[in-house]
């Protein structure tokens with residue numbers, strides 16, 4: 416089975432020619448499925464873009480959402496709309512809302528949106544404040560003093576959702592592929608070939624998911640965890656332990672293109688970045 420991986424396409428920034436070029440590029444690799452690790456678009460356009468993809472690509476589309484996908488509404492409203500959209504198109508699979516999915520007899524897939532959860536780095540002294548705070552209702556309608564605890568809560572909720580499905584997948588499969596938007600470790604949070612500093616880390620690392628991944632990787636030493644994420648728009652690979660690798664994909668606004676390819680046989684998943 417071949418799965419085309421795409422992160423941070425931000426389709427709302429892509430002109431028609433860029434969209435067509437992306438769809439054509441899929442034909443070359445002939446993947447059976449697409450895996451999208453968030454920042455598909457923004458607001459209303461997310462559902463439109465997912466439907467458009469489902470209309471242009473014949474395979475299954477596994478995805479999770481990124482912070483931009485929640486713009487112009489609340490997080491809960493967006494998730495509800497996405498679950499509804501998946502209800503009317505069976506090839507759209509929102510992993511945040513699903514249990515583990517077999518890709519082969521011994522390879523499973525799980526996922527969760529994740530969030531930059533202010534658990535790593537120095538939130539208090541950071542001058543960074545993402546546009547998320549202006550564009551997502553949950554933050555826009557809340558006092559800035561409460562933002563840090565909101566981020567922490569979102570990270571905790573993500574880890575709480577992921578834990579049971581990750582544990583179940585590790586019981587069942589030799590290799591577990593994990594899809595999430597925000598890099599779960601500072602070591603996987605790449606920017607121009609370097610990993611993040613204390614000022615950016617609070618918004619670019621999902622610390623709670625990182626803790627969960629490390630804990631479960633140690634608990635299941637004979638299993639292999641392969642994590643795919645995005646959000647930083649800069650690519651890199653980090654081996655956290657012998658059985659836990661995080662692959663972060665790069666991206667460019669206005670030029671959606673394949674991030675990588677996963678080739679899955681009975682019990683392994685080989686992957687490569689797209690050239």
Ligand SMILES: [Fe+2]
Nearest residue numbers: 423454481646
């Ligand atoms: Fe992005």
Ligand SMILES: [Fe+2]
Nearest residue numbers: 454481482646
């Ligand atoms: Fe993002």
